[in-house]
Amino acid sequence: MNISSASQQSGLPLKTIRYYEDISLVRPARAANGYRDYSHADVHLLKFVQRARSLGFSIDECRLLLSLYQDENRASAEVKALALAKIEEIDSKIADLKSLRATLSTLAAHCHGDNRPDCPIIDDLAGRS
């Protein structure tokens, strides 16, 4: 099928699908006229990547997941390790964001937020504690 059908079925933008071919992530056949020709299996792979990306896996991680997906003899432990590492990454990001939030929240709470120029947020940024 043409790229636009593949796009509809996978939920990925045209540009993204072309990009995935560029970086040899999902490579379709070519029709006689030079058009990309996606098989159902290709679309399946595109969907696979779409899901993995939406779960926060990087392109390189997707590449690994795809190879594991296509490896009949893979050990599920390898995939699980990848998922657990991702969870740790996510936890770390969440912790960072929470700490950020707390700081900003404290600053905002001390700012009266009116027409006067005094502002504890600015003061803090300026290093006046």
Add this chain to the structure above:
Amino acid sequence: MNISSASQQSGLPLKTIRYYEDISLVRPARAANGYRDYSHADVHLLKFVQRARSLGFSIDECRLLLSLYQDENRASAEVKALALAKIEEIDSKIADLKSLRATLSTLAAHCHGDNRPDCPIIDDLAGRS
């Protein structure tokens, strides 16, 4: 002072400081030999930006914060609004990450993680639910 002193005092890498000049965020004077010459006030602005960046403000937001910082007649309400908007952004990111984490966690929990090829994580990515 030279750029390396400014770097030490602000905690920002040389490259970052030069980049901030490129994008007209913090522009130092130039010495006769062409070297950048940072005043104490410049270093103060660099530190200000460093703090704001570490709080998750984008460069453009830093630009706005800097102009507010340097505006004697600013209303603190404007700064507070920026901080509150940032908090909302952070909340939204945290929510996204938590949802991601829950999904991955469920998947990982159902994966036995041994040498067998059966893997519910891969199955889910492949759309076999």
Add this chain to the structure above:
DNA sequence: GCTTGACCTTCCAGTGACGGGAAGGTTTAA
């Protein structure tokens, strides 16, 4: 057969916020 418009192709440039490294000028200490 012709035109129109919807496809498709490749290629080039830009995003944000820098980082790496090359090529070359300046200063300072031994």
Add this chain to the structure above:
DNA sequence: TTAAACCTTCCCGTCACTGGAAGGTCAAGC
């Protein structure tokens, strides 16, 4: 005097795309 430690500009690379231009192909309607 020479070496090394600075400094400069410039260009490319990052990540995962996105936008747009220039041009080829195809299907439908007249």
